[in-house]
Amino acid sequence: MLKNITLGQYFPGNSLIHRLDPRTKLLATIALIAIVFVAQGFSGFLLLAGFVVACAASTGIHLKFLVRGLKPLMFIILFTFILNLFFQTGGTVLISIWIIRITSNGLRMAGFMAARLILLVLSSQLLTLTTSPIALTDGLETLFRPLQVIGFPAHEIAMMMSIALRFIPTLMDEADKIMKAQKARGADFETGGLIARAKAMVPLLVPLFVGAFRRAEELALAMDARCYRGGKGRTRMKQLKFQGIDGLAALVIAALLAAVILLNRLNLF
């Protein structure tokens, strides 16, 4: 039961996008999100969708994984679509039944918002599918490092994230073991209503938490023993380095922005 919880959704690979510096990927994703907001017509959206799909295809990751990220947000996307469809006014009336009126403006706006949301999700999917959580953490730490002068705890947050990543599999294993031990004593985690199942989790969570605190204490000691004293004066073995492909990525993003602006001007559709 616990085995199918995966961490993040990273797909290891060696494609061009996989090999980009995590900082490049983070910045490019932010830029892509901004470009999605710059686009003012479906021609722009079509171009962006084509770009995201082409990027995904180039990584060798199956499109279904890209699309899978939409599932949890389907409700929100549908909700905004319907809201816009029914409540936008203006343009020619297409359908009018009882008090419901669907106008051409409404339809356009609804499609517009849905396309935007879908593109936002797909862009961030592309980032998390091609970047390991630890690389993301490193990238975020380096990007936020300048903010440390105003007291932003970039190093501490990154350290916390990476320790969490390190210990999630360990704690999963432990939860699995405790669960088996409780099951052997007749505990039942699978049947009954929501409340009954939640109650059954208590004898699982208590030892898990106690164990986690003990681990945390020992880990802190082990870190102290290896001279850990926060981010000050600390170096890293793996230095993030921008390479040729990172410059190329910047150019591609710039070209994409230019194309979207051009499409806005042309006002095709």
Next chain:
Amino acid sequence: MRDKIIQAQNVSFQYEDGAAPAVDDITFTVDRGEFLAVLGRNGSGKSTLAKLLNALLLPTAGELTVDGLRAVTEDDCYEVRKSCGMVFQNPDNQIVTTIVEEDCAFGLENLGTPPEEIRWRVKAALSDVGMSEYAEASPSMLSGGQKQRVAVAGVLAMRPKIIVFDESTAMLDPIGRRDIFAIAQRLNKEEGITVVWITHFMEEAALADRVIVMDAGKIALEGTPKQVFSQTDRVLALGLDVPGMMKLADRLRKAGLPLKEGVMTVNEMVVELCRLK
């Protein structure tokens, strides 16, 4: 006289005011390059002593000098930790990162070592413990013994003069246990690293240069393994066992065989028995 790398003079440590001291007024020294085993029942103060050596705890009384340093200020503590590394009991709770080589680099990163130097020192440390091929692996995929080797490499990369192993083999299977002990022995013999080996296994202690037995925060027995284990009754009274061969020799002696004192290993037993024939 040999160079004393650790000197403890009337060292005590109390976790809380009024509580019984966990380490109680102990005085001892460790030679540079020595392999010292520390024995004692649970709660006898072994781990507390280990943490004192590593400046994770500071003595509440007495004087402790480690590699010429007395930890007073926080900076001293880091110096002490640099020259006295520590490998703990639970391999899962001392690995910090999600990649083996990054974990080995952790200590050096904390010291602000330049990236290039970290790179080759980590490489050397991993090959020293035979884990080179796992450099990019995730620790959660390794066996307990392999994790413990990674932990040793992490300490080794910092080039300590002393390594304290606090029951580092207690949670391992027999193969992992033998591995880690062999690595500690090799580091001691070949690289001259002083080893303080805290353990529950008498067979390991029997192979040390010297043994200290702790009881209730004090040193109850001290000497070479032969000197210590030949006092079978006292060792048993301290809640410990003696190595199997020693017990056998004791019983044979009681049964009337004139075995000489201090037979500890199977080899020595064989030699003794052949001599009698």
